Amino acid sequence: MKSKHIIYTGLALMGMGAMVSCKKSFLELQPKGQFLESNYYANPDEAFAAVIAAYDPLVTETGGIDNTYSDPLGALNSASDDCFAGGGSASDVTPWQVINNYTLTPAQGPQNQFWAINFQGVNRTDVLLENLPKVPGLSADLLKRYTAEGQFLRAHYYFDLVRLFKNVPLILNSLNLTNVYDQVQATPEAVYTQIENDLKAAIPGLPATVPTSDGGRVTQGAAKALLGKVYLYEKKWADAATMLKDVNTNYGYKLLTNYGAIFSPTNKFNSESIFELVHSGSQSYTWSNWNQFKSNIYTQMIGPRSYTGPVYYSGGYGFNPVTTQLATALKGDPRYGYTVVNIDSLTKATKTSYSPSYQNTGYFIQKYAPVLANKVTTGTTDLNWPNDYIEIRLADTYLMEAEAELNGGGDQGRAQTLLDAVRARVGLASKPATLQNIYDERRLELATEGHRWFDLVRWGQAPSVLAFKNFKAGVNEILPIPLNETLNGTKLKQNPGY
Template identity: 30%
Template sequence: MKSKIILIGILGMFLMSCGDDFLTIPSETALTDDIFYETQADIEAAVNAVYAPLRALYTGSAATSNGANAAYIMGETHSDNARYIVNPLFRATENQEQVADFIQQASNSVSTFKYQQNYQVIAAANKAIATVDEAEIESENTRSNLKGQALCLRAFSYFDLVQYFGSVPLHLEPVTTFEGTALPLATTEELFSQIIADLTQAIDLLPSKSNQADLGRVTKGSAQMILANVYMVQKNYAAAETVLKEIVASGEYALMADYAAVFDPANKNNSESVFEIQYRQGTDGYSSTFFYGMVPRPMDQSTVATLTSVGDPLPIADATMCTPSPDLIAAYEDGDLRKDATIDYAPDLYGKVFPFCKKYLHPHQYLNNTDDNWPVYRYAEVLLFLAEAINEQGKPVSEALSYINTPVGNGSVSIRERAGLEPIIAGSQEELRDAIAQERRVELAFEAKRWLDLARTGKAVEVMSAYGARVKADPAAYYFPTGYNPPASAFSQIDLVWPLPAAEAMYSPYF
């Protein structure tokens, strides 16, 4: 026994004498930050990791094919543009239904997913930003591009968070300790200040669209558009106008002549694309599922085959979380070509016909595995924001209308011409304000814009209260089967921001 004690003591002295190097041999399977972020390839991989959570955020969690946590539920179903379809045989949709019914709880899985995915973007961006300046990179232009991408995407995620949650923690450095995961809530003023600072820096660092080697990465125009959106939310219309006109003057963008073609996977990252989330069908995990979250469910095998052209179609079950509302369908003017490009109809398993969004319906090879990208910002929105910014400053109505009614820059068509409609006629600032809001609604339907538009323009409470009253008065018109009604608490309170997630509160004393 005594000899064992001596042996242990000698071994302990030996280990102590070896110093930290012996005790901190890096794992061969999990590289530490100080080893990983040293070369250009390391930083490129780090920046690629910043994009990855956005793919999950916009298509929904990997475990679901009906987009149960997709960003469009909070942007569209949480508005008067879309509703869910109740499936009496599948009731595991309470969280998604609460989003649509404005029952906003801290435990909601959809809002929690949005919060967590955005912070994954931010965490990855912080690591890249903290190390890019010291890494060995072949050229300063490459270094600037990589840093600009990380700054732009960090700002984009904080902008998403502040719009949906208000005050949130402001992490600007990589978290290296457990204590560092919990920071006080930053004010919205502090958040906006950092967002603007990041975007301003990114604009100076990023290349133009035509000079960005890899399609799909954020560019100078992407950062400018996010910044312009920030200014629109802040009602700093003069600043927004300046940035938006810079995008137009760049000559990098133009409307496509065919509205439906904008969303065709054959035209990914087209002349109208300012920023879109990249997906790729196949078995490598990069596919999208937007169509499956919007098509009537459950659906039989033959209808699936007819719509999708998949080689081995199967019935699809569950429930639909994002169906065009009667209100959105009625919002289109007669003859608006965007309606046919956006909305179609199909039967569910029981033969009942429902509308669905067809923007993201294109032939693909595998079930629940599509090739469509998500359009975050399009040039059409640049022009609509510009018209709005000009109008809100009280400038001539004709000046604002020129960005909607006539071709701009390199484009051969205007927004209205492309839609097959006559020019908008407005005699006052208020008339034009309403016309622009209407135009944004139908032009950007099912692009996760409607709720944010209602919130930033101060219309959310008025519009959603009236909408909720209509849903409750006629549930059948809003896709409730016989015997089903919205909850009594639905639409009883229209909150502009979501409570911070309960799942995060256990890690922070500030929630």
């Protein structure tokens, strides 16, 4: 008998998934029902619903296959030197704990969620791309745009997979139970080539901008930014610099003058946002909506436990306390108060209290914090936070372009201008545009936004910087393939060291 997880993944790879309708903005979704692929794609409305379903794995906060939260920020921040896992105890959300202290095994870790969610996305885009040309009545313009969105999304899912696992199967057609177990891993080079090809094909079919009502849908700028980032990971420095310069100069993006406003739920789709994952606080979710949440559960996860008030903050579950290393690095930086909150100091000043979490440092994440002003009153409060996650923003692409320019022997002056712009936005003086200064700026500018672990790995700095968390060089740069994906007759091989 095949294991439960293998069948789950197989069905994720084959199934059409939940079709959804839009509410308020494109990705504020409500489940609308299950449909068989053979009965679907009968008209343009169904094609549009399938496009939304292809986006859905990006934003669905879910209990997942092992009843733990799958928000990528929790695991990625736990793995980095920005945060600890935290929570109620050393066994609270075990996948986050074991990546925090690098005791990952094929059976334990966040790899189950990362693998299943991204391959669900791969399959939905494969099915979408196969069926779009056959939809009756779909205009040429919509066919072009929907196809481009599918290509971008498949590239996005595979970029996460190859960065996290390195050795993954490259599946470009929908599967069935007769061939799902025959898949073998492709070379990372082949996966990166496919990612590049999908993004290059997508760019001409995407709009330069979208209205707020379509917020969250892919634009040309987002596709070029992702392609530039892909080039950076491949060390194709000149290509990365050229692509990112295009994004940074030709699409009207602007750095906000108020750094804290970047992350406010009242300022979604702002001028700095290039690719934003939308979360809704208006859908009245309760615990009966398990596996359906389109709200930001991570906001609740990182609030202080048993917080009394009300003074600015709502309580939370105490996950991802900020490390003293990050708090110290940010002291004196204007971004400190928008990135980190010292709950110890706050409770003393306001005569409130909280219960220290596991690995408590007194410092908590501010960027996605459960601020009372954002609290909704419908449904279960814990499950309805509206905070979006800006996955790619302008300061990020500025610093990536500067890094590419320096690594590739490109325009030193251009790199200096970009670094200066990021610093000047928060009132900081110029620093020389060296690679180490770019690295340091990325750490401070993008702290707790899920980039730090990937940066440390690609720079080769993870073994030294994460030694205090027992990071093992040559092993922990990638995650193990989930155990059940290598059992019961599959052809997948485990990653080295696991």
